[in-house]
Amino acid sequence: MNVEFINPFLTATIGVLKTMAFTEVQPGKPFLKKDKISRGDVSGIVGITGPPNGSMSLTFSSGCIIAIVSNMLGESFKEVNDDIKDAVGELSNMISGTARNDLGNKGYSFKTSIPAVVAGPGHEIMHMCKAPTIAIPFSTQAGNFVVEISFENGA
Amino acid sequence: MKPEINLNMKILIVDDFATMRKIVRNILKQIGFTNIVEADDGANALSIIKQEKIDFVVTDWNMPNMTGLELLKNIRATEKAKNTPVLMVTAEGLAENVVDAVKAGVDNYVVKPFTAETVQEKIEQIFAKRANA
Numbered sequence: 001m002n003v004e005f006i007n008p009f010l011t012a013t014i015g016v017l018k019t020m021a022f023t024e025v026q027p028g029k030p031f032l033k034k035d036k037i038s039r040g041d042v043s044g045i046v047g048i049t050g051p052p053n054g055s056m057s058l059t060f061s062s063g064c065i066i067a068i069v070s071n072m073l074g075e076s077f078k079e080v081n082d083d084i085k086d087a088v089g090e091l092s093n094m095i096s097g098t099a100r101n102d103l104g105n106k107g108y109s110f111k112t113s114i115p116a117v118v119a120g121p122g123h124e125i126m127h128m129c130k131a132p133t134i135a136i137p138f139s140t141q142a143g144n145f146v147v148e149i150s151f152e153n154g155a
Numbered sequence: 156m157k158p159e160i161n162l163n164m165k166i167l168i169v170d171d172f173a174t175m176r177k178i179v180r181n182i183l184k185q186i187g188f189t190n191i192v193e194a195d196d197g198a199n200a201l202s203i204i205k206q207e208k209i210d211f212v213v214t215d216w217n218m219p220n221m222t223g224l225e226l227l228k229n230i231r232a233t234e235k236a237k238n239t240p241v242l243m244v245t246a247e248g249l250a251e252n253v254v255d256a257v258k259a260g261v262d263n264y265v266v267k268p269f270t271a272e273t274v275q276e277k278i279e280q281i282f283a284k285r286a287n288a
Contacts, residue, residue: 019268020178073177083173090172093217094267097246101266114171114219 197221
């Protein structure tokens with residue numbers, strides 16, 4: 001996968017969470033993820049149509065996403081409910097859209113799908129292509145989350 | 156100079172995500188607007204627009220069934236609503252998308268992510284321009 005694709009998703013994640021949820025996040029070292037098991041409790045996934053085709057996912061620990069959505073909506077949430085899942089979908093939408101705009105300025109033309117949200121411990125994330133998945137871990141004061149991106153080979 | 160805006164105007168927020176409707180509603184309430192209704196897609200929004208008197212529409216772009224752009228075109232083609240101000244809230248910041256929205260008659264647009272201040276500025280720009288038209 002083209003490493004040029006990693007940075008737009010990283011900066012979009014930092015920017016969206018800072019602007020919309022008033023949350024500072026710290027990126028960790030990206031790693032190659034070789035299985036489909038999620039690294040958290042709730043995930044949003046967005047299909048990306050190019051070329052190249054690919055997908056992006058966000059996976060949050062419960063504590064992390066509850067704190068983020070509470071900040072974002074100015075309400076206090078206690079558990080991962082439908083409101084939290086809806087917010088994960090919208091965050092996936094905003095982060096993929098912002099990254100896509102950035103890549104658009106670099107000459108790539110992408111479309112993104114309506115996000116799908118999956119929850120539950122140990123759920124699987126099915127990326128759109130069989131290429132390696134790059135995972136970027138992030139930490140916040142309330143817990144961790146992971147952004148995964150996968151684009152078809154040759155990109 | 157800031158335009159005089161009727162804070163009692165009826166505003167329709169259109170977005171398939173309840174989260175974004177809530178964020179926009181919170182910002183509009185912060186500005187002082189009190190009369191706010193919601194729709195979860197373009198088709199439902201158009202039905203409300205045809206049945207009720209809506210003074211201002213804030214719509215998402217990327218929605219199932221009817222996109223924000225299609226909704227905008229439908230509003231401009233509906234006699235009773237054709238002059239209704241429309242603010243597009245979108246992740247589509249690409250130049251060609253903005254051009255499409257302007258051609259279809261959008262009054263202003265906000266690219267996600269956004270701050271409350273940006274939304275307020277965009278709304279003030281809309282009503283300042285309309286007051287001077």
